[in-house]
Amino acid sequence: xxxxxxxxxxxxxxxxxxxxxxxxxxxxxxxxxxxxxxxxxxxxxxxxxxxxxxxxxxxxxxxxx
Amino acid sequence: xxxxxxxxxxxxxxxxxxxxxxxxxxxxxxxxxxxxxxxxxxxxxxxxxxxxxxxxxxxxxxxxxxxxxxxxxxxxxxxxxxxxxxxxxxxxxxxxxxxxxxxxxxxxxxxxxxxxxxxxxxxxxxxxxxxxxxxxxxxxxxxxxxxxxxxxxxxxxxxxxxxxxxxxxxxxxxxxxxxxxxxxxxxxxxxxxxxxxxxxxxxxxxxxxxxxxxxxxxxxxxxxxxxxxxxxxxxxxxxxxxxxxxxxxxxxxxxxx
Numbered sequence: 263x264x265x266x267x268x269x270x271x272x273x274x275x276x277x278x279x280x281x282x283x284x285x286x287x288x289x290x291x292x293x294x295x296x297x298x299x300x301x302x303x304x305x306x307x308x309x310x311x312x313x314x315x316x317x318x319x320x321x322x323x324x325x326x327x
Numbered sequence: 328x329x330x331x332x333x334x335x336x337x338x339x340x341x342x343x344x345x346x347x348x349x350x351x352x353x354x355x356x357x358x359x360x361x362x363x364x365x366x367x368x369x370x371x372x373x374x375x376x377x378x379x380x381x382x383x384x385x386x387x388x389x390x391x392x393x394x395x396x397x398x399x400x401x402x403x404x405x406x407x408x409x410x411x412x413x414x415x416x417x418x419x420x421x422x423x424x425x426x427x428x429x430x431x432x433x434x435x436x437x438x439x440x441x442x443x444x445x446x447x448x449x450x451x452x453x454x455x456x457x458x459x460x461x462x463x464x465x466x467x468x469x470x471x472x473x474x475x476x477x478x479x480x481x482x483x484x485x486x487x488x489x490x491x492x493x494x495x496x497x498x499x500x501x502x503x504x505x506x507x508x509x510x511x512x513x514x515x516x517x518x519x520x521x522x523x524x525x526x527x528x529x530x531x532x533x534x535x536x537x538x539x540x541x542x543x544x545x546x547x548x549x550x551x552x553x554x555x556x557x558x559x560x561x562x563x564x565x566x567x568x569x570x571x572x573x574x575x576x577x578x579x580x581x582x583x584x
Contacts, residue, residue, distance in 0.1 A: 326371025327346030327535030
């Protein structure tokens with residue numbers, strides 16, 4: 263299915279946020295995830311569903327003042 | 328003498344807070360932080376690079392046992408965006424600390440104080456420890472405290488301008504009227520600017536460009552460390568009053584003529 267990750271249309275087989283992070287090889291420890299503008303708690307990654315057309319944002323910390 | 332800064336039960340061993348933007352690389356960032364003696368560093372929340380998963384993570388270079396992390400909402404121009412970034416920052420797993428920026432104008436990067444006030448109120452209610460970046464305006468500062476701010480972060484001058492403390496009298500008044508710590512954020516260009524802020528009685532100073540933009544950021548970080556200590560000690564020691572005319576330092580008594 264197609265979802266949008268960080269503004270880019272992407273094909274994924276992952277059905278949960280947790281599976282999506284694994285597919286992208288992203289360690290969940292240092293990121294935060296939003297699905298359709300809703301922040302997903304880390305403890306919910308493996309139960310939060312990802313569906314066709316979802317808008318997913320995956321962010322982390324970068325240098326800043 | 329224990330002169331530790333404590334905010335909402337969090338102890339800070341340094342009164343110099345340092346931003347992590349604009350350094351040449353993560354190694355330089357780490358060395359500058361070390362030289363500054365800080366234990367509180369700011370970071371920004373941005374998209375993970377999905378296509379290049381080999382890109383390094385800033386947090387890998389920061390000793391999390393040594394530094395408290397203060398995420399910011401830099402780049403947010405609306406209350407909604409600032410809230411969104413703050414909530415993401417909290418979930419990224421570091422803490423409830425948030426340096427709130429609701430920017431009002433791209434050219435000056437002055438804060439939108441109405442938006443900042445609104446966002447402070449909402450985030451404080453959600454349990455965030457809010458550090459709002461604001462103007463050097465004592466009235467706004469008081470309103471922010473009423474809204475639940477844990478500290479006030481007035482600008483010394485526009486972000487990255489290096490103009491120093493443009494309105495020391497207002498900064499002094501803010502520090503006198505609010506009952507939370509005052510941390511000068513933005514505009515500091517060199518060590519003497521930091522010393523002035525601390526001599527005014529500010530509780531800490533946050534610097535990013537003033538260190539990262541120096542020709543030698545690591546040496547400047549060290550200079551800023553000493554400037555904070557000098558300014559703080561001078562404030563605690565109590566300076567002499569300014570007078571128009573001289574007062575002799577050497578005794579008149581005992582002179583031979």
